[in-house]
Amino acid sequence: MRGFQLPARVEAAQSEFDAELAKRFDSLADALESGDVKMDAVAPALARLEDASRTHAADLGPGSPTSLDTFVALSRRMGSLTASVSEAVRVGLVG
Numbered sequence: 001m002r003g004f005q006l007p008a009r010v011e012a013a014q015s016e017f018d019a020e021l022a023k024r025f026d027s028l029a030d031a032l033e034s035g036d037v038k039m040d041a042v043a044p045a046l047a048r049l050e051d052a053s054r055t056h057a058a059d060l061g062p063g064s065p066t067s068l069d070t071f072v073a074l075s076r077r078m079g080s081l082t083a084s085v086s087e088a089v090r091v092g093l094v095g
Helices: 006-036 042-060 067-094
Strands: none
Touching: 006 042, 006 067, 042 067
8 A cells, every 4th residue: 555564574474464364265265166174374373463563563662653553453354254254164065
């Protein structure tokens, strides 16, 4: 996004989270074809992203505004929606 630069630590964690989301969607497509749902690492990647964001905010010091709160909330929502889709696929395949 123009004018928005993530701190390096947060950017690395976001890249990892994005990669895990992509793997999850690939896995869901495979599951729909094969009927086998596999676990993924989206939740741990999200936890690392949240941790990187908290560390960045702590480095800025108390009372410093951070624009990462909305960014992390969006990532949380993407993780939650991905988990919901994964569960729907799992239930559809098992049920």
